[in-house]
Every structure is written in structure tokens, then in C-alpha cells.
Amino acid sequence: MMSHETTTLTIPKPQIFTQPLKLLIDGDWVDGSGDALDIHDPSTGQVISTFTGASADDVDRAVRAASRALEGEWSTMPPSVRGRLLWRLADALEEHLEEFAQLESLNTGKPLRVTRSFEIPQAIDILRYNAGWATKLNGETRDVSLPGEWHTYTMRRPLGVAGLIVPWNNPLVMAVAKLAPALAAGCTVVLKPAELTPVTAARLGELVCDLGFPAGVINIVPGLGTVAGEAIATHPLVDKVSFTGSTAVGQHLQRTTAASLKRLSLELGGKSPVLIFADADLDRAIDSAALSIFSNSGQICAAGSRLYVQSSVADRVIDGISERAKALSLGGGLEEGTTMGPLISARQRERVLRYIGEGLEQGAELAAGGFAPDRPGFFVQPTVLTNAAPGMSVVAEEIFGPVLVTQTFDDPEELDAIVGRANNSVYGLSAYVWTRDLARAHRIARRLAAGNVRVNTHSGMDPNMPFGGVKASGYGKENGREGVEAYTELTSVAMNIGA
């Protein structure tokens, strides 16, 4: 294991950096037996830790432990106690907020300001929100029209062992967004963090061990997707796979889980349109559009990455977003003053630069950025491309980086044509509309092929707001009642009580 000079944690170094990271299986911390994996600081490109990831055998032991735990104390634990455990986990996370914020910033390069005041608090909120659901997962009585007398009702039961596979772009939030509803519903879990970002999930595992969750209820198996992820998806004792990641892997999981018919929910990629009409509050729209694409260096599934702006205000809007791009201060997550961090890996940086190059070759023009700064780490300047057209790869494909492609429309009354262009994508995750005309906003919201429509904002994420995509952005919802019910099975009971 290596350490390096530029790590500027102000917290005591957690075990993860003093001993190789381990796997949490059946309440014990064990060494992985899979692949040797490096953890990088993406701000410098240096290796900050190494560990041995989970093998298929490790996953098998974790799944069996989760399966046994389903039969044990967990199954008879009153829902209120499950809720209390989740609440305790939220309290523990809150007590360690600064530590988690620093670890997440170190491992992902996100500005500390973001992890400290937004992401870790968001994970805490998600835990508390779902703690409340543990006691509210009811069935209902139904009236039927059968002859005779009947007592008929439905009931919700936990689906069983949930395999949770998460990506690297929001490691802790994504892990908790799956873990919390699964546990609230009474499932047991095997969580696989992304191989690039296992740090906060492992630390969360350490907190979990002290809180009173029975052994085997929560298992954490960082490792390669093609090894540990694949082993989860194909394991016969896994009842549900909840996956967030790329559309290609989501499609692969549809095939691998088909034979067993296990439940599957897929939160996949996006290429979300932003529609700005001339009547909008343009200052807010400009700020918001810039935040939507440049936050997390564009590595957000719901990033507003395709801008359609009314031509009468196009110069003002595109210039405004470009100015904001140029004003961002690139730096490491733990560096003072950073407003945009690096991409997660050298591979991701090359991918983003390749797309920018293709866009320019195909006729797009640069209004901002377009290159990698001359410094260590995986940085790309926030980039705005004008002159974009539908056939270009930068318009059609998810780049997952800080790259906005802009196009214009002339007549704001041609809603079908404007919405048609917005919907002209294989993806359908989020869509953003900026206008002061309420009727227009509602008419557009009904027509957009997107799971999440936002009007005059780029945010609107709340644990009570269902989130998920349509088309190649996947299916299934996270958050809200729908998010927790996705970890339950609805059973109907019909009893003939006639004499």
C-alpha cells in the first residue's frame, strides 16, 4: 500500500488507509480473494490505497450469509426496530459527517464544499426518510364480487436478498439510496460499491457493525463489476438486483438475470435536454444550466447536457453559461477554493476528450473549454459546444463529463417540434424547462419522454420524489413510497368465510 504527500485529510486517517480495505461478510471483516485493485486520488492520479476485491466465492459467502439472515432475528424484528436501526445509522453518519465528506472528496475529487454541505447530508436524509417507511408498508383489504362471503386482503413482504450494485459518481448517496429502502422493507443486502470508489461504503460498514444490525443483514463486497457484480447478478439466492450504472451493463444484466427471473431495477444513463424560452428568468436559467452540466464535473446521470435555447436569447444564454464555465476553479476535492474537481479516472478523461474531438471534427464549435489543463490528475476544462446538430455523437451519446452541446429553436409556439427535438434521444432520464408561461410548462411536461421533469430548476431531488428513467435510461423508481415498495412483494389473500 502506498500513501502520498498531497493527501490533505484533516481527520485522523481511517483504517482504510492504514490497512488494506476488507469485505464485510456475515458481520466479519475478511480479506477479499479476487483481483488486486488500486484506489486513486483523481486530483493527482496517484494511488492512495490498494485492496483485494471480492471474488465470486466471496460474493457467494456474502449472499449465503444474507440468505441465512433473512430467516433469523431480522425476520421477526418489529418494523419499528428496523426503522430505529436506520435512524441510528443516520445519526452515526451525521456524527461522522466531516470524516465522510473528506473521504468522499479524496476518493472522487468532488469539492469538499459539495460533499460536506450536500452529499453526505443527502445520504443522512435518505436514511431518515426510509426509516419512517419501515412501519408504513401495509397491505389493504379489498372488496370482491365473488359469490358468498369473503375476507380478502393484500400484504407486503420483503423480497428477500437484494443485490445492490452502484457506480462511482455519487458513491455514498447511491449506496444509501438502495440500502435504506431495502432494509426498511425487511430485505437483507449485498452491496457492491464501484471498484474505483469503495472508501465511504467500507467506512459505512464499520459504522453499521456498531449499531445492532444482526450479522449478515448488511454485506459489503467491493470488487470488479465483471467478477463481483456478475456473481451477484447470477447468484440463485439473490432475489432482486438493484443496479445504477451504464445502459450497456444494464442491458447485460437484463440478459443475465432473465434465466432466474429475479427482480431487476435499472437506473441507467441519460442525455437530458434543457429547454430555455426567451420569457424565462434568464439569469437563473443560465446559472442553473451551468450547474446542471458542470456539477460533479458532468458525471451526473441527470445532467442537463443538451441545451435547446430560443434563438432570440441564444447569444446571451450561451455566453452566460460559457462565462460561468471559464470562472470555475479546477482543483482537487480537498483543495481550498476548488469549484470543479477532476473526472474519476484517466479512462473517463480520455473518453470525454475523445467526444470533444469528434464533436469538433463533425462541425461543432467551442464557446468554452475543450481541453485538459496541464496539471496532474484527471481534469478536463468545462466545455460548451455550439453549432451542434442531431447526427453528432456529442448530441446523441452520453459523455458523462463537463460538456454542454447547444442548439437553438426559433418559434416558441412550435411546441411539438421543440419537444420532438428534446425527445429525439434513446435516453429518457430527466428534462428541464425554463419559461414563465405556466400553461406552456405544463403542456411540455406532459409531452416530454423523461422520468423526471423539472421546471425552472435543475434540482428537485428529494427522498420523497420518485426518481427513475424511461427508454434506455432504465426502469424502476428510487425514492418515495415507490422506491421502498420496490423491495417488497405484494401477496393477495382470499379467504372464503361463508357458512
Ligand code: NAD
Ligand atoms: P458501469 O455500468 O460501468 O458500472 C456501474 C456498476 O456496475 C459498478 O459497480 C460496476 O462495477 C458494476 N458492473 C460493471 N460491469 C458489471 C457486470 N458485468 N455485472 C454486474 N455489475 C457490473 O457504470 P459507471 O461507469 O460506473 O457509471 C456511469 C454510468 O452510470 C453512466 O452511464 C451514468 O449515467 C450511470 N448513472 C445512472 C444513474 C441513475 O440514477 N440513472 C446515476 C448515476 C450514474
